[in-house]
Amino acid sequence: MLELGEGGKGVRRVERYAIVSLPKEAVMDGAVAKAELVEAAMREAWRKLESRTRDVAMALPASTVITKKVLLPGSATDAEIEAQVAADANQMASFPLDEVSLDYQILGANAKNPNENDALLVVTRKERVEERVAVAEAVGLKPVIMDVDAFAILTAYEQLAFQLPDHGRGQTVAIVDVGAQSTHFNVLHDNQLVYQREHALGGNALTSEITRRFDMTQEEAEDAKRKGLLPERYESEVLQPFLDAVALEISRALQMFFSATSYQKVDHILLAGGCAAIPGLDDVVHGKTQTSTIIANPFAKMAVSPNVRARQLASDAPALFVACGLALRKFDPA
Numbered sequence: 001m002l003e004l005g006e007g008g009k010g011v012r013r014v015e016r017y018a019i020v021s022l023p024k025e026a027v028m029d030g031a032v033a034k035a036e037l038v039e040a041a042m043r044e045a046w047r048k049l050e051s052r053t054r055d056v057a058m059a060l061p062a063s064t065v066i067t068k069k070v071l072l073p074g075s076a077t078d079a080e081i082e083a084q085v086a087a088d089a090n091q092m093a094s095f096p097l098d099e100v101s102l103d104y105q106i107l108g109a110n111a112k113n114p115n116e117n118d119a120l121l122v123v124t125r126k127e128r129v130e131e132r133v134a135v136a137e138a139v140g141l142k143p144v145i146m147d148v149d150a151f152a153i154l155t156a157y158e159q160l161a162f163q164l165p166d167h168g169r170g171q172t173v174a175i176v177d178v179g180a181q182s183t184h185f186n187v188l189h190d191n192q193l194v195y196q197r198e199h200a201l202g203g204n205a206l207t208s209e210i211t212r213r214f215d216m217t218q219e220e221a222e223d224a225k226r227k228g229l230l231p232e233r234y235e236s237e238v239l240q241p242f243l244d245a246v247a248l249e250i251s252r253a254l255q256m257f258f259s260a261t262s263y264q265k266v267d268h269i270l271l272a273g274g275c276a277a278i279p280g281l282d283d284v285v286h287g288k289t290q291t292s293t294i295i296a297n298p299f300a301k302m303a304v305s306p307n308v309r310a311r312q313l314a315s316d317a318p319a320l321f322v323a324c325g326l327a328l329r330k331f332d333p334a
């Protein structure tokens with residue numbers, strides 16, 4: 001959980017944040033499998049956060065949504081648009097329309113036919129939204145936005161594009177979100193999303209290896225890896241092979257991107273997600289891919305509240321990437 005506020009002169013400020021890890025079995029394939037575990041983690045994070053705000057923006061994992069660009073007539077009434085969007089959604093979803101939750105965003109006039117608008121339609125199972133809303137409400141929070149993590153990444157990226165030469169204009173940038181179960185590989189060209197793919201490798205693999213090697217429970221392993229409290233042979237025998245595996249997966253992801261598209265190079269790799277907090281991952285990825293690699297810090301141009309430890313924030317920043325994209329969202333107060 002992350003709260004952003006106003007730091008004056010149009011600058012945002014990191015007010016507070018809290019990170020609590022979720023047991024592996026709490027969320028399975030994007031579905032809340034054990035609501036009581038998710039609730040407990042959220043309650044603990046909320047307690048640690050010590051915020052007075054109850055409005056929250058949340059995100060669905062990209063794997064639970066289907067997105068598609070559709071054409072909508074420019075002159076249509078709201079009712080006509082609703083009807084067409086429902087028809088499109090019905091085609092996209094493999095389940096009944098009354099189980100669908102959908103939303104769309106008009107992107108602008110279609111290049112070939114200016115009488116029509118390009119729109120991005122997002123469809124998910126209602127259940128995926130409702131189970132998340134239910135957990136937040138059980139903790140006393142008020143969900144005001146349900147986003148998608150892959151979109152939140154793009155929102156957060158806007159905060160750090162300034163660190164790239166020419167603000168990323170004309171360049172190809174891979175944002176690699178290395179999470180717990182999976183790695184999301186997103187490529188932007190000229191700051192527009194051009195490619196997306198999910199790879200099944202994440203920090204859980206490292207945690208499992210720690211439990212096996214050092215005879216620890218899941219929780220002990222999770223805690224020990226974050227704090228770096230492990231026997232000396234951990235670095236060479238467990239951590240290094242994991243970093244190599246991540247770098248190899250990223251270099252494979254790049255090859256797949258090159259063969260699936262007409263792009264032949266990536267100018268920068270931005271590492272985000274919890275695993276990007278592991279010191280040295282950027283060097284290993286750079287060594288393997290021979291591509292400039294940066295640890296994503298979405299707070300680089302934000303102010304930081306005196307209540308937040310700046311050093312700790314610097315190391316947690318990549319893990320807060322999605323949360324940052326969510327906290328940047330605006331909504332109309334009810």
Ligand SMILES: Nc1ncnc2c1ncn2[C@@H]1O[C@H](COP(=O)(O)OP(=O)(O)OP(=O)(O)O)[C@@H](O)[C@H]1O
Pocket residue numbers: 061178179180181182183202203204207222225226272273274275277278319
């Ligand atoms: N300081 C750290 N050192 C090592 N690993 C870390 C650190 N902080 C977080 N992680 C690891 O990062 C992973 C969590 O990352 P993140 O919060 O991005 O995942 P997620 O979005 O919940 O998962 P997914 O995207 O796979 O659904 C966990 O495996 C966690 O152990």
Ligand SMILES: [Mg+2]
Pocket residue numbers: 149177179180273322
């Ligand atoms: Mg993630």
